[in-house]
Amino acid sequence: MAGRRLRIVHHTAYQYSEPVEVSFNEVRMTPLDSGGQRLLGHELSVYPGATIQTYTDYWGAFVEAFDVHTEHRVLEITATSTVDTPPMPTEIGGGTWSDVHAASVRDRFGEYLSFSDYVDHADADERRKALVGQLRDLPRPRDAALEAMRAIRAQMTYTPGVTGVYTTAAEALVRWPRGVPGLHARAALPAAHSGDSSALRQRLPTHRGRSAWRHRGR
Numbered sequence: 589m590a591g592r593r594l595r596i597v598h599h600t601a602y603q604y605s606e607p608v609e610v611s612f613n614e615v616r617m618t619p620l621d622s623g624g625q626r627l628l629g630h631e632l633s634v635y636p637g638a639t640i641q642t643y644t645d646y647w648g649a650f651v652e653a654f655d656v657h658t659e660h661r662v663l664e665i666t667a668t669s670t671v672d673t674p675p676m677p678t679e680i681g682g683g684t685w686s687d688v689h690a691a692s693v694r695d696r697f698g699e700y701l702s703f704s705d706y707v708d709h710a711d712a713d714e715r716r717k718a719l720v721g722q723l724r725d726l727p728r729p730r731d732a733a734l735e736a737m738r739a740i741r742a743q744m745t746y747t748p749g750v751t752g753v754y755t756t757a758a759e760a761l762v763r764w765p766r767g768v769p770g771l772h773a774r775a776a777l778p779a780a781h782s783g784d785s786s787a788l789r790q791r792l793p794t795h796r797g798r799s800a801w802r803h804r805g806r
Contacts, residue, residue, distance in 0.1 A: 624674030
């Protein structure tokens with residue numbers, strides 16, 4: 589796939605029920621300039637106006653911090669960025685199961701590999717146990733990641749504005765007829781965890797939003 593030039597506009601607005609005298613804010617809205625991706629331009633606009641200070645955090649993210657000391661009932665933040673993305677290879681081979689199980693990988697990505705309230709033990713659920721078995725039998729972690737996503741896509745469709753941000757993967761696939769968009773990733777994560785596919789867990793963010801994926805079926 590050829591590289592692309594992208595213009596990204598991210599707008600956030602807060603409306604308060606009563607006037608606010610002062611607010612303190614930090615945003616991380618600047619795309620990375622690394623990995624072949626080139627950041628061509630970035631601008632942050634704040635209303636009411638404020639002086640913006642910047643720094644790079646522990647994880648390498650560019651942070652813009654600002655205080656608003658003008659009484660306001662609305663705060664608007666708009667980030668506009670332009671990036672060139674590199675051409676994508678036709679196929680990403682990824683590592684082997686031995687690579688995934690290496691102690692160095694588990695140590696480095698430990699916080700991504702832990703089970704949680706949102707990423708449960710899928711192999712303990714009769715409805716997902718068969719899928720976990722299939723993932724473990726695949727030759728490469730990359731194959732397991734793609735198959736987990738394919739299986740989830742076969743059961744969920746995109747539907748805006750339903751359920752809450754704390755709906756779990758199990759609820760999305762079993763109890764709820766609908767769920768938020770992050771649940772599409774969140775629903776695949778338990779299967780990946782139980783199938784030991786670190787490759788998938790490292791690539792899927794747990795995004796939370798207002799739109800939704802709806803469960804297909806009865």
